[in-house]
Amino acid sequence: MTGGVVSSLGKGIISSSLARLLLSRGYRVTIQKFDPYINIDPGTLNPYEHGECYVTVDGHEADLDLGHYERFTNIHTTRANNITTGRVYQSVIDKERRGDYLGKTVQIIPHITDEIKRNVKLLGNTGKFDFVITEIGGTVGDIESTPFLEAVRQLRWELGQNSLCVHLTYVPYLRAAKELKTKPTQHSVKQLQQVGIQPDILVLRTELEIPAGMRRKVAQFCNVSPEAVIQSIDVPTIYQVPLMMHDQHLDEIVLRKMGIEPQGEPNLEKWNIFLDKIKSAEKEVKIGLVGKYVELQDAYKSINESLFQAAVYNDRKLKLTYIHSEKLTEADVNEKLSGMDGVIIAPGFGQRGIEGKFTALKWCREHDVPTFGICLGMQCMVIEFARNVMGLEDANSTEMDTKTKNNVIDLMEEQKSISNMGGTMRLGAYDCQLLPQSKVAKAYGTTLVSERHRHRFEFNEEYRSRFEAAGLKCVGENPATHLVEVVEIPEKRWYVGTQYHPEYQSTVLQPNPLFIDFVRAAIDYAGEKEAAAKK
Numbered sequence: 001m002t003g004g005v006v007s008s009l010g011k012g013i014i015s016s017s018l019a020r021l022l023l024s025r026g027y028r029v030t031i032q033k034f035d036p037y038i039n040i041d042p043g044t045l046n047p048y049e050h051g052e053c054y055v056t057v058d059g060h061e062a063d064l065d066l067g068h069y070e071r072f073t074n075i076h077t078t079r080a081n082n083i084t085t086g087r088v089y090q091s092v093i094d095k096e097r098r099g100d101y102l103g104k105t106v107q108i109i110p111h112i113t114d115e116i117k118r119n120v121k122l123l124g125n126t127g128k129f130d131f132v133i134t135e136i137g138g139t140v141g142d143i144e145s146t147p148f149l150e151a152v153r154q155l156r157w158e159l160g161q162n163s164l165c166v167h168l169t170y171v172p173y174l175r176a177a178k179e180l181k182t183k184p185t186q187h188s189v190k191q192l193q194q195v196g197i198q199p200d201i202l203v204l205r206t207e208l209e210i211p212a213g214m215r216r217k218v219a220q221f222c223n224v225s226p227e228a229v230i231q232s233i234d235v236p237t238i239y240q241v242p243l244m245m246h247d248q249h250l251d252e253i254v255l256r257k258m259g260i261e262p263q264g265e266p267n268l269e270k271w272n273i274f275l276d277k278i279k280s281a282e283k284e285v286k287i288g289l290v291g292k293y294v295e296l297q298d299a300y301k302s303i304n305e306s307l308f309q310a311a312v313y314n315d316r317k318l319k320l321t322y323i324h325s326e327k328l329t330e331a332d333v334n335e336k337l338s339g340m341d342g343v344i345i346a347p348g349f350g351q352r353g354i355e356g357k358f359t360a361l362k363w364c365r366e367h368d369v370p371t372f373g374i375c376l377g378m379q380c381m382v383i384e385f386a387r388n389v390m391g392l393e394d395a396n397s398t399e400m401d402t403k404t405k406n407n408v409i410d411l412m413e414e415q416k417s418i419s420n421m422g423g424t425m426r427l428g429a430y431d432c433q434l435l436p437q438s439k440v441a442k443a444y445g446t447t448l449v450s451e452r453h454r455h456r457f458e459f460n461e462e463y464r465s466r467f468e469a470a471g472l473k474c475v476g477e478n479p480a481t482h483l484v485e486v487v488e489i490p491e492k493r494w495y496v497g498t499q500y501h502p503e504y505q506s507t508v509l510q511p512n513p514l515f516i517d518f519v520r521a522a523i524d525y526a527g528e529k530e531a532a533a534k535k
């Protein structure tokens with residue numbers, strides 16, 4: 001899967017949609033993404049750069065597209081599903097230092113391209129998949145993606161009919177001329193052809209219906225069969241894209257081009273139930289998200305999608321309001337939060353915006369609004385409770401104040417000697433044992449869960465009994481290390497904080513139970529407010 005003209009056309013969504021269709025036909029499919037930047041992984045990137053950092057079960061800090069892959073396919077991705085230029089080079093340089101190249105000059109071609117090809121074939125060679133969809137990040141023509149495209153060219157030659165190239169491009173509409181323009185698409189296909197790749201299928205992203213004649217023209221100019229020029233028009237929800245692709249036979253075209261005669265139709269029954277629920281939901285559930293990256297729509301991608309899924313399964317439309325934690329003060333907290341049915345306190349790093357999170361939490365706790373703290377959000381719950389309920393006024397996390405006397409959130413022992421920032425947090429899936437009587441255990445319907453982590457700091461065990469005596473209970477812990485994973489105030493409607501990130505494990509076909517339960521609590525609370533107002 002390559003992309004042309006501009007970035008952000010949604011290669012990840014088209015890849016995910018194709019994967020969904022093939023899976024629904026009974027094939028085993030996975031998707032991987034190559035990112036052309038030099039960072040080893042996006043773990044060290046600021047969310048302003050590429051949005052949220054997604055985390056896989058095996059603890060890889062990954063591009064947010066892997067979140068889409070999982071939400072659409074319901075299949076876990078791993079370290080092998082996301083590779084950057086940096087990782088490719090690192091591996092080649094390591095081999096060079098070991099002497100693996102036996103005195104040869106190490107070059108982009110063949111050494112870097114071979115390493116890219118090796119990584120493409122890695123997933124296929126596991127024998128676990130019938131199809132591997134490889135998304136090449138960036139846009140055709142970028143200098144930095146050149147080695148990836150050369151690897152694609154070679155692979156297509158090696159794999160023959162067992163491979164094909166889907167190219168996603170853009171067809172802009174010029175309002176003044178009242179015309180859709182295909183020239184950028186033609187140019188980007190030319191660019192692909194120049195590096196020796198002939199696309200088999202073109203997906204044209206557009207805001208308006210592209211007339212059949214125009215699609216035929218694109219086919220003719222680009223050496224693509226007419227039925228293989230597909231349009232991807234804007235739809236109200238990304239989850240509709242698989243159906244839109246199927247309506248234009250994308251899955252059948254892919255199969256036929258690979259020499260497989262499609263049998264029957266993909267089974268999209270459960271997917272369609274979800275889409276029907278999206279359409280039929282009328283009432284809103286109002287959730288506020290307090291965080292410091294709220295001006296960026298991708299910074300909390302997985303939380304947004306988890307909330308959306310949870311709202312849909314609760315037969316509600318999600319009305320999500322972003323509340324900037326840096327701008328939230330005692331003076332306006334009431335105004336900003338009183339309309340919310342539930343509040344999420346977002347994950348994050350560092351001091352900036354932290355006071356706004358405490359202000360929001362105090363207000364939510366005192367007004368007994370359903371509140372969900374995730375990772376840093378959970379740590380803030382603990383700190384706010386220590387300060388305002390337990391009277392430990394200087395309580396803090398050592399992340400914010402290294403000298404605090406009441407370090408209710410503290411660096412884990414094994415973190416203290418770490419100086420390298422990349423890939424050294426507590427990452428990936430860990431088990432969590434839940435107290436049977438807790439809200440969280442009831443939400444999950446089980447007392448043993450596994451959820452994904454991404455943090456350095458932890459609840460400080462030394463304070464556990466004092467917190468519990470004051471009413472904040474530690475209801476989930478890691479069975480091996482006894483680290484506290486979940487806190488809740490049982491007297492409240494729904495006041496829960498998780499050290500882990502449940503948003504990394506919520507898919508269309510398997511929404512995360514904690515989000516479902518949080519949204520349900522928010523709906524109940526909205527009902528109570530409505531009833532009280534009528535009295």
Ligand code: GLN
Pocket residue numbers: 346347348349350374375376377399454455456457458
């Ligand atoms: N900054 C906190 C930590 O490292 C929380 C991280 C997060 O919210 N993902 O522990």
